[in-house]
Each structure stands twice: as C-alpha cells, then as structure tokens.
Amino acid sequence: MTSHSTDLHDLSVTALAEQLRTRQVSAVETAQHFLDRAKAQQNLGAYVALNEEATLAQARAADALLATGNAGTLTGVPIAHKDIFVTRDFPTTAGSKILDGYLSPFDATVVTRLAEAGAVTLGKLNCDEFAMGSANENSAVAPVGFDAPAPVRNPWDLSRVPGGSSGGSAVAVAARLAPAVTGTDTGGSIRQPASFCGVTGIKPTYGRASRYGMIAFASSLDQAGPMARSAEDCALLLSAMCGPDLDRDSTSLDRPVENFGATLGNDIAGLRIGVPEEFFGDGLSADVRAAVDAALQEYVKLGAKLVPIHLPRTELSIPVYYILAPAEASSNLSRFDGVKFGHRAKHYTDLVDMYKKTRAEGFGDEVKRRIMIGAYVLSEGYYDAYYLQAQKIRRMIADDFQAAFQHCDVIAGPAAPTVAWELGAKSDPLANYLADIYTLPASLAGLPGMSLPAGFGAGGMPVGLQLIGNYFRESQLLGAAHRFQQATDFHLRRPLAL
Numbered sequence: 334m335t336s337h338s339t340d341l342h343d344l345s346v347t348a349l350a351e352q353l354r355t356r357q358v359s360a361v362e363t364a365q366h367f368l369d370r371a372k373a374q375q376n377l378g379a380y381v382a383l384n385e386e387a388t389l390a391q392a393r394a395a396d397a398l399l400a401t402g403n404a405g406t407l408t409g410v411p412i413a414h415k416d417i418f419v420t421r422d423f424p425t426t427a428g429s430k431i432l433d434g435y436l437s438p439f440d441a442t443v444v445t446r447l448a449e450a451g452a453v454t455l456g457k458l459n460c461d462e463f464a465m466g467s468a469n470e471n472s473a474v475a476p477v478g479f480d481a482p483a484p485v486r487n488p489w490d491l492s493r494v495p496g497g498s499s500g501g502s503a504v505a506v507a508a509r510l511a512p513a514v515t516g517t518d519t520g521g522s523i524r525q526p527a528s529f530c531g532v533t534g535i536k537p538t539y540g541r542a543s544r545y546g547m548i549a550f551a552s553s554l555d556q557a558g559p560m561a562r563s564a565e566d567c568a569l570l571l572s573a574m575c576g577p578d579l580d581r582d583s584t585s586l587d588r589p590v591e592n593f594g595a596t597l598g599n600d601i602a603g604l605r606i607g608v609p610e611e612f613f614g615d616g617l618s619a620d621v622r623a624a625v626d627a628a629l630q631e632y633v634k635l636g637a638k639l640v641p642i643h644l645p646r647t648e649l650s651i652p653v654y655y656i657l658a659p660a661e662a663s664s665n666l667s668r669f670d671g672v673k674f675g676h677r678a679k680h681y682t683d684l685v686d687m688y689k690k691t692r693a694e695g696f697g698d699e700v701k702r703r704i705m706i707g708a709y710v711l712s713e714g715y716y717d718a719y720y721l722q723a724q725k726i727r728r729m730i731a732d733d734f735q736a737a738f739q740h741c742d743v744i745a746g747p748a749a750p751t752v753a754w755e756l757g758a759k760s761d762p763l764a765n766y767l768a769d770i771y772t773l774p775a776s777l778a779g780l781p782g783m784s785l786p787a788g789f790g791a792g793g794m795p796v797g798l799q800l801i802g803n804y805f806r807e808s809q810l811l812g813a814a815h816r817f818q819q820a821t822d823f824h825l826r827r828p829l830a831l
C-alpha cells in the first residue's frame with residue numbers, strides 16, 4: 334500500500350540522514366515529498382511561507398555534497414523554521430502585520446548553523462505574533478493557501494488549538510509536514526505546543542543558542558530549540574544549533590559546541606527524578622495527572638528513583654513572568670516604528686503621527702496589551718513596585734531550583750495543566766497566562782527543559798511529560814527522554830487522519 338516515497342515522512346531524522354548518506358534517497362526527492370505534503374495539508378495552517386525554488390536549489394546542493402561523500406550530520410534533511418527567525422530566502426513576519434513585506438538581508442545564526450550542518454529549508458512556520466501566546470490564536474498572518482489569517486489546527490483534533498507560540502512548528506512535526514523544525518521558548522513556547530501535539534521539543538540552557546536574528550520578544554528569556562518526533566532527533570538538531578556567537582549576541586555563552594547525543598545510550602538506573610508537589614496541585618486536570626503519573630511509574634520500572642521536592646514559588650512565576658516579559662517586550666518592540674522595516678501607515682500628518690498610526694495598524698491586541706503593561710511597570714513610581722520586585726522573585730525562583738537539585742538529578746512533571754483546548758475557548762488573556770504555570774519557572778531560571786509524549790488524556794489528546802535539568806545538562810535530559818522512548822511508543826503514535 335505504501336510506496337517508497339510515502340514512507341519518507343515516517344522516517345526519523347537520524348534514519349533519513351542515513352538514507353541520504355547512503356544515497357538510498359536523494360535530497361531533492363525528499364524535499365519535494367515534504368513540499369507536496371505541506372501543500373496537501375495546508376488546511377492545518379502550519380506554514381506561512383514556502384519557496385519551492387529556494388528549497389530545491391538547497392536540496393540540489395545537498396545532493397552534490399552527498400555525492401562527494403563529505404556530508405554533514407544533517408545533509409539533505411529538510412527542516413522548517415518558526416517564522417521568528419530571519420531568513421534571506423523566505424519572508425519573515427513574526428506572525429505580525431507590522432512586518433508585512435519584510436525580507437531580511439541575513440539569516441539568523443541558528444538558521445545558518447543548521448544550513449552549515451546540511452539541512453535544507455522547507456519554509457516558515459506559523460506562530461503567535463512576536464511569540465506572545467499559548468494557542469497560536471494571536472497570529473495575524475495568512476497561512477499558505479489562505480487569503481486571511483486562519484487558525485493553526487491541531488492534527489489530533491482539528492477543532493482544537495495546537496498550543497503556542499510555536500504552534501505551526503508542533504503541527505508540522507505531528508502531521509509529518511517536516512521531519513524536524515525549530516521553535517523558540519520564552520515561557521514555554523516549545524514545551525507546551527510539543528505537549529499539545531504529541532511531539533518532542535527541548536529548550537536549552539539560556540545562552541546556548543544564539544539569539545542573533547531571532548526576533549526579540551523578552552531578551553532575558555528567549556531561547557531557540559528543536560522540535561522533532563524523538564529525543565534522539567532533537568539531540569541531532571540541538572547539537573547543530575548551539576554554540577558560541579559572542580560577536581553577535583552578548584548573552585551567548587562561551588561554551589564549546591557539544592554533541593548532545595553522545596550519552597543517549599547511558600543507563601538511567603539510579604537517576605533521581607525530583608517530583609515537585611506544586612506541579613500536581615488543584616489546577617492540574619485529572620487526565621493529565623494520570624498520564625504523567627503513569628510516565629513516572631515507567632521511569633521507576635527503568636530504574637529511576639522518584640524524589641518528592643518543592644518549588645515553593647511556582648505560582649508566583651505567573652505574575653513575575655507577565656511583568657518581566659512585557660517589560661522587555663515594550664522595549665524590544667519600540668524598533669517597529671514604520672521607519673526601518675515592514676509596514677508603514679499610508680496617511681499621516683507628521684513623524685509622530687506616522688509612528689502612532691503604523692503601530693496602531695500593525696500590532697495586534699495581545700501585543701498592544703503587553704506593550705502597555707510593559708511600559709506601565711517600567712514607568713517612574715511603578716518600577717520599584719512591580720519590575721524590581723519581579724526581578725527579586727525571579728532570583729528566588731532560580732534559587733529554589735538549585736535547592737531542589739541538591740536532592741535530584743532531573744525534575745519531572747506535566748508540561749501543561751490540560752490537554753489542548755478547543756479553538757476560541759480561551760478568549761480571556763488571563764486564562765491563557767494561567768495555563769503557562771508549569772513552563773514558566775524553568776524559563777525564569779534559564780534552565781533547560783523539554784517535553785516528550787507521555788500518553789493521552791481527554792478526547793484522545795496527547796499529554797507531554799516535562800523534564801527540567803540543571804544548567805548545561807541537556808545531554809542528561811535527552812538521555813532520560815531517549816530511555817523512555819525506547820520503552821514506550823507514544824512518540825511514534827500519529828493522529829488517525831494521517
């Protein structure tokens with residue numbers, strides 16, 4: 334029934350790279366296969382830009398390299414980027430009208446590094462405007478095949494959200510429209526959509542991946558990371574993405590490039606898994622709790638030990654994040670003024686009027702809300718009461734993690750309190766903010782975190798298990814996830830319609 338080419342989209346990145354190296358498939362054939370799938374499934378709204386010519390040119394170059402036998406780790410593997418990374422060959426919108434018509438003169442460092450490892454770019458993926466959101470319902474951009482903005486749909490149930498802000502990224506992997514993708518995570522935007530769509534995603538330690546060319550939301554929190562079906566594939570991509578970029582990103586860490594897959598095979602017998610009581614409180618829905626509990630028991634079977642721990646300021650991470658992230662956003666987004674890039678209002682009287690009209694027309698409601706909150710908490714008289722207090726509590730949250738890591742090696746819990754909700758069900762911004770409770774603490778502390786498929790909850794929707802590691806322990810996290818994926822098949826399950 335299945336022809337050779339329809340199998341391509343079921344291959345892992347690791348297997349696909351091997352088939353490309355051994356010339357069982359060509360990079361052009363592979364790229365074309367995924368482009369065809371992206372177009373056939375455009376109802377999902379995952380892609381916002383394709384450029385078939387550019388993709389196939391990259392694939393031909395990959396084939397030429399493969400023919401010489403000098404291939405990199407990802408040569409010929411097609412991937413797609415969240416539309417928050419600037420790219421020369423594709424327009425970049427950050428999900429916003431204000432970047433209408435913008436074409437970057439350079440590629441983001443993450444994009445360049447993946448290209449240097451041999452990856453071929455399939456296109457750009459939908460996301461919440463400036464990565465602000467938890468459901469991908471804040472995108473102002475029309476997906477490929479649409480004339481107007483349309484929701485990104487969860488392939489497990491088309492009436493539900495994919496999560497956000499990297500919603501298009503999670504859907505592309507879940508629906509096999511790309512073998513792997515990039516995402517960004519400021520407060521959970523890789524882990525939560527990975528959880529909602531049943532894929533694996535990791536956000537590294539803050540500073541591991543360069544932010545150069547990644548359109549800034551909250552600079553002290555933003556991190557890039559990969560999403561794929563397995564931890565093994567994420568390790569391959571993450572190894573290519575990370576590394577110092579000291580001249581271009583002042584928060585880039587001066588640590589050597591690492592092979593995060595080197596210890597995937599390590600035994601996890603005796604691994605101490607910290608289980609924070611605060612992640613299992615009243616707000617956690619029963620179906621997610623059951624799936625996460627079962628996943629923890631699977632770890633016990635694999636030889637790990639569960640250690641009860643406390644992260645006492647978990648609840649405070651919501652007000653702290655929703656003060657600090659908007660504060661940084663209000664400053665970062667001041668550059669979108671109609672002068673330098675993208676949209677400019679057509680009719681205005683003078684410069685200030687041009688700024689005002691451009692920003693009023695170009696930004697969506699959620700972005701405006703955050704700019705206003707950010708400007709407010711940074712203003713004279715409120716700075717001490719809000720911004721400074723939030724900074725202090727941020728430090729305490731990071732300290733709480735260090736206290737917890739005295740007793741455990743990794744921390745595990747749910748990635749989100751519920752499975753993916755229905756499109757339009759959370760129109761109140763606060764309801765969205767509250768759903769970030771389990772991802773925000775690691776973001777505020779700058780710790781690496783990931784989500785991996787751990788079971789199914791209400792409506793047959795995927796549930797993600799979140800693993801949080803101490804600084805620079807990405808390999809350990811990916812190893813723990815890999816062991817789980819060797820023993821289970823949740824990450825291989827697929828939405829019925831596919």
Ligand code: GLN
Binds near residue numbers: 520
């Ligand atoms: N949901 C969070 C927000 O809306 C996190 C977004 C992100 O990680 N980019 O800010």
